[in-house]
Amino acid sequence: MAELFETISSLAKQLDAEHVSSRELVEDAIARTERLNPELNAVIALDKPGALAAADKADKARADGATSPLLGVPMLHKDIFCTRGVRTSCASKMLADFVPPYDATVVKKLDDAGMVRLGKCNMDEFAMGSSNETSFFGAVKNPWDFNRVPGGSSGGSAAAVAAGLTPLATGTDTGGSIRQPAALCGITGLKPTYGRVSRYGMIAFASSMDQAGPMARTAEDCALALNAMAGHDPLDSTCADISVPDYSAGLEQSIEGLRVGIPKEFFSSHLNDGIAATVTAAVKELEAAGAVIVDVSLPSTDLGVSTYYVIAPAEASANLSRYDGVRYGYRCDSPSNLQDLYVRSRTEGFGEEVKRRILIGTFTLSAASYDQYFMKAQQVRRLIAEEYQSVLKDVDVIAGPSAPNTAFVLNDDSKSITDMYMEDVYTIGANLAGLPAISVPAGLVNGLPVGMQLIGSRFCEAQLLNIAHQFQRRTDWHSLTPNLEGLTG
Amino acid sequence: MKWEKVMGLEVHLQLSTHSKIFSSSATAFGADANIHTNPLDMALPGTLPVVNHAAVSQAIVFGLGVGAEIGKVSRFDRKNYFYPDLPKGYQISQFFEPIVKEGVFDVPLEDGSIFPVRILRAHLEEDAGKSVHDCIPGHTGIDLNRAGTPLLEVVTEPDFRTAEQVVAYLKALHALVTYLGISDGNMSEGSMRCDVNLSLRLEGETEYGTRTELKNINSFRFIERAIHVEAERQQDLLESDQSIVQETRLFDPDNDETRSMRSKEVANDYRYFPDPDLLPIVIDDETIERIRDALPELPAVKRGRYTTELGLSQYDANLLTQDRATAEFFEACCAASNNPKAAANWMLGDLSAALNKEGLTIGECKVTPEGLSSLISRIDDETLSSKMAKTVFEDLWAGEPDVDRIIEHRGLKQVSDSGALESIVDELIANNPAQVDQYRAADEGKQKKLIGFFVGQAMKASKGQANPQMLNQLLKQKLG
Numbered sequence: 001m002a003e004l005f006e007t008i009s010s011l012a013k014q015l016d017a018e019h020v021s022s023r024e025l026v027e028d029a030i031a032r033t034e035r036l037n038p039e040l041n042a043v044i045a046l047d048k049p050g051a052l053a054a055a056d057k058a059d060k061a062r063a064d065g066a067t068s069p070l071l072g073v074p075m076l077h078k079d080i081f082c083t084r085g086v087r088t089s090c091a092s093k094m095l096a097d098f099v100p101p102y103d104a105t106v107v108k109k110l111d112d113a114g115m116v117r118l119g120k121c122n123m124d125e126f127a128m129g130s131s132n133e134t135s136f137f138g139a140v141k142n143p144w145d146f147n148r149v150p151g152g153s154s155g156g157s158a159a160a161v162a163a164g165l166t167p168l169a170t171g172t173d174t175g176g177s178i179r180q181p182a183a184l185c186g187i188t189g190l191k192p193t194y195g196r197v198s199r200y201g202m203i204a205f206a207s208s209m210d211q212a213g214p215m216a217r218t219a220e221d222c223a224l225a226l227n228a229m230a231g232h233d234p235l236d237s238t239c240a241d242i243s244v245p246d247y248s249a250g251l252e253q254s255i256e257g258l259r260v261g262i263p264k265e266f267f268s269s270h271l272n273d274g275i276a277a278t279v280t281a282a283v284k285e286l287e288a289a290g291a292v293i294v295d296v297s298l299p300s301t302d303l304g305v306s307t308y309y310v311i312a313p314a315e316a317s318a319n320l321s322r323y324d325g326v327r328y329g330y331r332c333d334s335p336s337n338l339q340d341l342y343v344r345s346r347t348e349g350f351g352e353e354v355k356r357r358i359l360i361g362t363f364t365l366s367a368a369s370y371d372q373y374f375m376k377a378q379q380v381r382r383l384i385a386e387e388y389q390s391v392l393k394d395v396d397v398i399a400g401p402s403a404p405n406t407a408f409v410l411n412d413d414s415k416s417i418t419d420m421y422m423e424d425v426y427t428i429g430a431n432l433a434g435l436p437a438i439s440v441p442a443g444l445v446n447g448l449p450v451g452m453q454l455i456g457s458r459f460c461e462a463q464l465l466n467i468a469h470q471f472q473r474r475t476d477w478h479s480l481t482p483n484l485e486g487l488t489g
Numbered sequence: 490m491k492w493e494k495v496m497g498l499e500v501h502l503q504l505s506t507h508s509k510i511f512s513s514s515a516t517a518f519g520a521d522a523n524i525h526t527n528p529l530d531m532a533l534p535g536t537l538p539v540v541n542h543a544a545v546s547q548a549i550v551f552g553l554g555v556g557a558e559i560g561k562v563s564r565f566d567r568k569n570y571f572y573p574d575l576p577k578g579y580q581i582s583q584f585f586e587p588i589v590k591e592g593v594f595d596v597p598l599e600d601g602s603i604f605p606v607r608i609l610r611a612h613l614e615e616d617a618g619k620s621v622h623d624c625i626p627g628h629t630g631i632d633l634n635r636a637g638t639p640l641l642e643v644v645t646e647p648d649f650r651t652a653e654q655v656v657a658y659l660k661a662l663h664a665l666v667t668y669l670g671i672s673d674g675n676m677s678e679g680s681m682r683c684d685v686n687l688s689l690r691l692e693g694e695t696e697y698g699t700r701t702e703l704k705n706i707n708s709f710r711f712i713e714r715a716i717h718v719e720a721e722r723q724q725d726l727l728e729s730d731q732s733i734v735q736e737t738r739l740f741d742p743d744n745d746e747t748r749s750m751r752s753k754e755v756a757n758d759y760r761y762f763p764d765p766d767l768l769p770i771v772i773d774d775e776t777i778e779r780i781r782d783a784l785p786e787l788p789a790v791k792r793g794r795y796t797t798e799l800g801l802s803q804y805d806a807n808l809l810t811q812d813r814a815t816a817e818f819f820e821a822c823c824a825a826s827n828n829p830k831a832a833a834n835w836m837l838g839d840l841s842a843a844l845n846k847e848g849l850t851i852g853e854c855k856v857t858p859e860g861l862s863s864l865i866s867r868i869d870d871e872t873l874s875s876k877m878a879k880t881v882f883e884d885l886w887a888g889e890p891d892v893d894r895i896i897e898h899r900g901l902k903q904v905s906d907s908g909a910l911e912s913i914v915d916e917l918i919a920n921n922p923a924q925v926d927q928y929r930a931a932d933e934g935k936q937k938k939l940i941g942f943f944v945g946q947a948m949k950a951s952k953g954q955a956n957p958q959m960l961n962q963l964l965k966q967k968l969g
Contacts, residue, residue, distance in 0.1 A: 321578020
């Protein structure tokens with residue numbers, strides 16, 4: 001039997017050596033999920049028969065000589081990825097009964113690589129949130145402290161990996177939804193360049209920023225998963241037709257002489273002091289590995305949040321118009337007419353945060369406010385992207401904190417909506433500029449994980465993974481695990 | 490007071506691609522409900538549009554056909570509104586940067602003159618589905634077969650002043666798109682839909698009045714009528730000092746009136762914004778030139794060639810170029826008979842009458858261009874008189890394909906042998922001395938009338954096969 005908190009690369013070796021079978025791994029993962037999940041609430045659909053069948057198939061393939069590093073390894077998908085025949089809800093009442101007739105490209109690619117999907121992860125409703133509290137299926141708990149949030153929107157994915165349910169879960173990141181929960185749960189999460197991974201079959205929130213990526217224990221595992229996930233897809237016009245390098249190949253390269261930029265705006269008053277110290281120490285570690293640390297400036301950082309919260313809701317307001325109660329999804333009881341059908345289906349089917357963002361987006365796109373809000377936000381977006389590009393001419397990567405806070409307590413009424421939006425202050429820039437970024441565990445503050453974020457140039461995921469891997473070779477923050485012994489019930 | 494109508498048109502052309510504009514579903518017409526749909530057409534979550542390049546090429550073809558500038562970079566935008574037949578809750582259209590920009594389209598009018606219409610823009614968009622009210626009792630069904638069909642919306646400047654100009658424009662547009670092969674332009678099936686923006690102003694006035702939009706009128710005849718009726722309505726209001734409400738109105742042909750389409754006055758805010766799912770369409774000069782080189786000869790060029798090279802009247806040239814099938818029939822006929830004027834006369838005369846009588850289009854014509862051209866050749870080589878030719882034409886129409894076989898079978902050969910004719914004429918003169926005397930005594934004017942008797946008798950004697958020209962000449966010679 002494999003140990004808990006294993007990585008993909010270690011499981012692959014054990015599978016190759018026939019120390020364990022995929023079926024055993026999957027049975028263990030199911031058992032662990034059934035034991036921990038009632039409290040954790042990270043998983044909202046478990047497909048036992050499907051997982052066991054896929055595990056047997058993988059075992060047979062391996063016996064027949066196949067040796068993909070992902071073959072037979074169990075994983076989970078964020079419930080934003082359409083899975084044929086398995087309910088895909090986006091954690092919304094609106095899609096609580098929706099069973100897609102097709103697989104998302106990401107799902108298909110990981111299937112093709114032989115991974116075994118156990119089920120689907122909880123998330124903020126339609127990926128709108130930074131705490132995983134907006135899910136129709138209830139909040140997810142942070143494995144490090146059950147009174148705290150795991151972050152969001154890929155909170156279920158982060159918590160599942162952190163709790164050792166599987167070594168990999170997929171996430172999506174529109175404004176930080178992979179990196180912030182990865183930071184808050186002490187795992188490694190990569191948001192690839194916009195266009196690196198297909199969005200087909202991934203339920204849209206803000207189409208110009210949504211990007212799928214891997215969430216795992218290590219950068220090495222993220223590289224393995226990205227090898228399978230990335231690549232051109234004719235079904236997504238925004239998916240780049242650029243060849244996919246072997247992301248595992250360059251992990252061991254030295255980072256000596258690499259220039260790492262530290263933007264002073266990432267260490268402003270928003271930032272928790274403990275996190276500032278932790279990330280500063282992590283940067284020192286990169287310096288010790290030979291990296292050259294350079295002070296840089298991204299002056300428009302503070303404009304990012306307002307820019308994002310104009311553009312993302314605007315796109316979302318249109319993306320979510322299809323949920324109208326007409327063809328599929330939630331429909332209100334006995335509508336009296338068409339208007340009533342629309343109004344009540346959407347009022348009852350969407351949660352509060354989703355409705356807030358639809359309203360914001362509808363407002364910012366309206367004729368009277370388009371120039372003042374949407375156009376202006378597009379201009380600022382361009383400005384922010386140019387700032388990143390110009391800094392990245394001078395340095396190889398940008399480093400800083402992934403989030404301004406460690407995991408905050410659940411149901412904290414003192415935290416306002418805008419406080420919540422500020423959670424994304426350091427992650428949003430990479431989404432607005434379409435850049436790849438990774439969050440790696442960098443230490444603990446008061447027993448809670450802290451993430452360091454690295455942001456790179458477009459399609460330079462290999463470099464980010466290389467630096468993150470070298471950091472993880474020198475540190476063991478990524479090997480820390482929460483104590484879940486109280487939940488052995 | 491004399492009122493002047495000011496009109497601009499928006500025409501939706503359904504492009505003739507095999508698949509939809511953003512999905513691989515077929516665009517076939519007339520299938521069972523929701524057969525031609527896939528997850529994208531139903532707007533299932535996570536589906537993404539991918540542009541059909543055939544639709545883009547056809548839009549470029551159109552742009553070149555109306556001499557317009559092609560947008561080197563054009564974009565798709567989302568037009569947001571809720572309607573059950575609009576599955577995504579937004580229509581993908583081109584609002585900010587259309588693929589076809591300004592151009593001038595020359596429209597031939599009935600009198601043979603040319604009316605230049607300024608094209609403001611033409612943009613690509615997807616069609617909606619349709620609501621079906623009679624398939625599920627008590628419910629409205631939605632059929633998404635049509636959803637996603639590629640449309641090209643062609644918008645003109647307000648250049649029209651008369652209904653005749655509007656109809657001429659639509660006919661020319663129909664001819665153009667069928668020539669180009671980018672749309673079947675079928676109005677009754679909705680492949681060509683027309684909205685008319687109409688306002689009135691006093692003659693001499695330069696400002697525009699408040700306009701109304703007449704929607705989806707599906708025949709040339711109704712368009713003319715709808716314009717007339719709506720202009721009268723507006724005139725009555727203006728002359729009684731009432732104002733025009735800017736609104737969309739529907740023409741009701743049964744009651745011969747226009748009706749306001751919306752009971753409440755809702756100003757629609759479509760919240761257009763660039764569609765983040767689609768990349769800009771970037772078109773380079775090379776692509777444009779390649780498409781230009783492959784264009785067929787356009788109606789305007791054909792019209793010019795028919796008048797200058799073939800010697801046809803402007804009027805005939807306009808008629809023969811009004812659709813591609815007619816022009817192709819004509820040209821095939823000319824190629825074989827080498828007598829364009831005769832081909833034009835036959836096509837616009839007997840052939841057109843026969844088609845009209847049976848309600849057929851030129852595509853369904855029962856006579857082939859080869860059949861008609863060999864008929865013309867037999868007239869030209871004097872085998873047939875024009876009267877005999879009509880009989881032969883009737884047989885062609887009835888399904889006998891070979892002109893020479895008809896001639897032989899009916900024994901219709903024209904007698905052009907001067908010896909044979911001479912003996913008939915001599916016999917006539919010998920047998921009718923009184924008429925001959927009368928003719929010889931008459932003046933020139935009267936003679937013209939009197940000769941008819943002899944022609945008639947000679948024809949009778951020759952069983953209608955005498956060559957009339959030769960006969961006339963011979964009679965004049967012998968009687969004179």
